[in-house]
Amino acid sequence: MxxxxxxxxxxxxxxxxxxxxxxxxxxxxxxxxxxxxxxxxxxxxxxxxxxxxxxxxxxxxxxxxxxxxxxxxxxGFAGANDLEEAQIDALVDLLNDYMTEQKHFFGVLVGRVPGDKAAATKELFEPARDKYFPLVIEKYLKKSKSGFLVGSKVSWVDLHLAGHITTYQQLIPGAFDKYPEVIAHRDRVEALPAIKEWIAKRPKSSY
The missing domain is CATH 3.40.30.10 (Glutaredoxin)
Known part of the structure; x- marks a missing residue:
């Protein structure tokens, strides 16, 4: 090995x-x-x-x-075939576009960059969230039969999204409450036995 x-x-x-x-x-x-x-x-x-x-x-x-x-x-978490792999990559790229669009907000949020958190939330985070998350929900989550973003099992894009939701909900309570589909998706990912066990034992951190 x-x-x-x-x-x-x-x-x-x-x-x-x-x-x-x-x-x-x-x-x-x-x-x-x-x-x-x-x-x-x-x-x-x-x-x-x-x-x-x-x-x-x-x-x-x-x-x-x-x-x-x-x-x-x-x-074995990159899709069952090359089409699923491409769909996963596309979703990862979409989420990375979203994160890039509001990356300066995260600096303010965790204190790396000076600024007003409430103003940055309204001006940077919320517009990016409301631009990209309806796409994720409408194009993928609502069409999913498995409850995961692509295919019949969890993939790395599910981990990517769920981790982001957990971090932001922790730092900004209610950050994604208007999108219950992504909250339910996060809960589904974090309920997987191996992930649940890891979360229970991992070192605690704010993000």
């Missing part, structure tokens, strides 16, 4: 989807969590000066979406 090592900060953040893929697959790995003060020393040793970083038998794979796609394909 390959040796896997995932390096990231002691947060859910961009690495949580990878940890959940390992949990779903039941595959052991090293979950290396670094402190912020250790990052300046580690940064020059990484391929792109960024985290998360996955090492497979010592070979590095950078970039969070590349890591997620690699693990999902390897573990």
């Amino acid at each position: 390959p040796n896997y090592k995932l390096t990231y900060f002691d947060l859910r953040g961009r690495a949580e989807i990878h940890r959940q893929l390992f949990a779903l697959a039941g595959v052991p790995y090293v979950d290396k969590r670094i402190k912020p003060e250790d990052w300046p020393t580690l940064k020059p040793t990484t391929p792109f000066g960024q985290l998360p970083l996955l090492e497979v038998d010592g070979k590095p794979i950078p970039q969070s979406m590349a890591i997620a796609r690699f693990l999902a394909k390897r573990f």
Whole structure:
């Protein structure tokens, strides 16, 4: 069996989807969590000066979406065929467009960027949410027979979406209450036995 090592900060953040893929697959790995003060020393040793970083038998794979796609394909959570795989990739791209559109809001939300949280919620988050989430719901969730976004089983885009909903509902209570379909989807994903077990034991963090 390959040796896997995932390096990231002691947060859910961009690495949580990878940890959940390992949990779903039941595959052991090293979950290396670094402190912020250790990052300046580690940064020059990484391929792109960024985290998360996955090492497979010592070979590095950078970039969070590349890591997620690699693990999902390897573990069987990237679609049942090439059409499903393409649909999953398209949804991931759509969600990433949404996140890019309101990325400055997240900085304000967690205190990295100065600004008024209430104003940023109204001006940045809510317009992006209301632009993209009706597409996700109407085009995918309402047409789904399985309760998951694509196909008959959970895939990595389900983890991507559910993780975002959990984080934002935690930081902004009621953030997605107007979209009960995505709340129900998140609950369905987090009720999967392997995911439920992981959530119960993972280190606590604000995001």
